[in-house]
Amino acid sequence: MDSFEMNKVAAAVLSAGIIAMVVGMAGNILVRPPELAKKAYIVQGVEASTAGGAPKPAEQLPPVGPLLASANAQHGETLAKVCSACHTFQKGQPPGVGPNLYNVVGGPHAHEQGYSYSPAMSALKDQKWDYEHLNEFLVHPQQTIKGTKMTFAGLPKPQDRADVIAYLRTLSDSPQPLP
Numbered sequence: 001m002d003s004f005e006m007n008k009v010a011a012a013v014l015s016a017g018i019i020a021m022v023v024g025m026a027g028n029i030l031v032r033p034p035e036l037a038k039k040a041y042i043v044q045g046v047e048a049s050t051a052g053g054a055p056k057p058a059e060q061l062p063p064v065g066p067l068l069a070s071a072n073a074q075h076g077e078t079l080a081k082v083c084s085a086c087h088t089f090q091k092g093q094p095p096g097v098g099p100n101l102y103n104v105v106g107g108p109h110a111h112e113q114g115y116s117y118s119p120a121m122s123a124l125k126d127q128k129w130d131y132e133h134l135n136e137f138l139v140h141p142q143q144t145i146k147g148t149k150m151t152f153a154g155l156p157k158p159q160d161r162a163d164v165i166a167y168l169r170t171l172s173d174s175p176q177p178l179p
Contacts, residue, residue: 064135065179067162076167079160083152089171098150104129105169106176120147131179134165 080089086098093100099112110117110125117125124145127133138161141150155161169175 061136061139062158064131064158064162064165067158068131068166068178071159071162071166073163073166073170075160076163076165079155079164080167086150086152091171091173101168102171103173105134105165105172106130109133118147118149120145121149131165131176134168135161138164 083098083101086096088094088096088100089102090100091102093102095112095115099115099117104111107129108125109127109129110122111129129137135158137144138155140154141148141152155164169178
């Protein structure tokens with residue numbers, strides 16, 4: 001095969017590639033895939049949005065008080081190790097990316113002096129972190145306090161939340177009484 005024949009073969013391959021690319025682009029412009037009525041695959045831990053972008057009605061959480069009676073603070077400490085990526089826990093430790101959580105139970109929402117809270121959290125500085133507020137926050141932080149800096153996905157299991165809250169309760173000179 002001489003070089004002229006090789007050039008013809010190369011030109012044919014390149015032309016076929018260009019034609020296939022142009023046909024593919026035109027097909028994407030002309031044909032739209034249909035919208036699915038429901039998601040084909042549901043990702044665990046991600047909230048499904050309702051049709052039309054309407055907000056989902058708030059789900060009613062069971063009270064955390066009865067779960068705190070049987071809560072395991074040691075298991076809560078193990079679960080809270082994930083939180084140590086951003087938070088500190090011991091008295092007097094400086095905040096990390098998130099505030100120090102010592103004395104958080106029963107303290108105000110924006111309890112850490114000198115920490116730069118989000119405007120959403122700062123607006124709640126007069127409210128206390130009681131057991132129910134912590135329970136609601138730990139299930140969906142971003143939905144509970146819209147605009148919070150906290151990017152944690154949340155704890156979906158009620159007993160896990162109760163265990164973490166029981167552990168946070170121990171981080172105090174005088175722990176709050178159980179409900």
